[in-house]
Amino acid sequence: MKRRLFWKLFAILVAGTVALYGAIDWLANHTEQRMSLIAEKHQLEMKSWAAEAEAIYKAGEMQLLDQWIEDLEKREDTWVAIAGSDLTLLAGNYMDDYYTGSLRLGRNVEYMIHLYYAYNPIMELPFVDGHTHFLVRLPQRMRPGGFLKPAQLLLQIALPFVVLALVCLMLYRHLVTPIQKLEKATRQFNEGNYDARVSQSLGARNDELASLA
Structure with a gap:
């Protein structure tokens, strides 16, 4: 040849x-897929928040729950609320602007995060009754993909x-x-x-x- x-x-x-x-x-x-997952320790931390909020909510201590939410918001510099499946605000100061015209509660803490979006998504953790939900905008310190x-x-x-x-x-x-x-x-x-x-x-x-x- x-x-x-x-x-x-x-x-x-x-x-x-x-x-x-x-x-x-x-x-x-x-x-990218591996780096899009929230660290397991942060997932557990958000789940512990939801469990603590659920315990206070079930006890009917709504004033204490509002104060607990306010403290968590200040400590993590984020937004927190308790809402029903129909997006009715049950505890917290207000519904985030994310819910304007939206019917979606939030993301599961085990789902991947879209790293190309500048904003942090709202995470949703349901209570045992399945109708009440703990909502929290992902704190910046928990955002994955730093590297x-x-x-x-x-x-x-x-x-x-x-x-x-x-x-x-x-x-x-x-x-x-x-x-x-x-x-x-x-x-x-x-x-x-x-x-x-x-x-x-x-x-x-x-x-x-x-x-x-």
């Missing part, structure tokens, strides 16, 4: 590029750079090594060493190099 080296390099580069792109895409998606951008830079820039650098090094050595051997043998021959020979292994590479012409 003519131009064997060309087609060999072409096949390696094309297959390698496709494989590298596929690997980076998979790694990026997998990493998403560095991870993306690592996967999309650093990883391809390293892989392509290694590929270039391999190609360089494959092409330059036989040329260096040939130059060395030629120099020795010019210096009067007529016994100088290029190794037999160089022949095949020379044929491949010549096929590029």
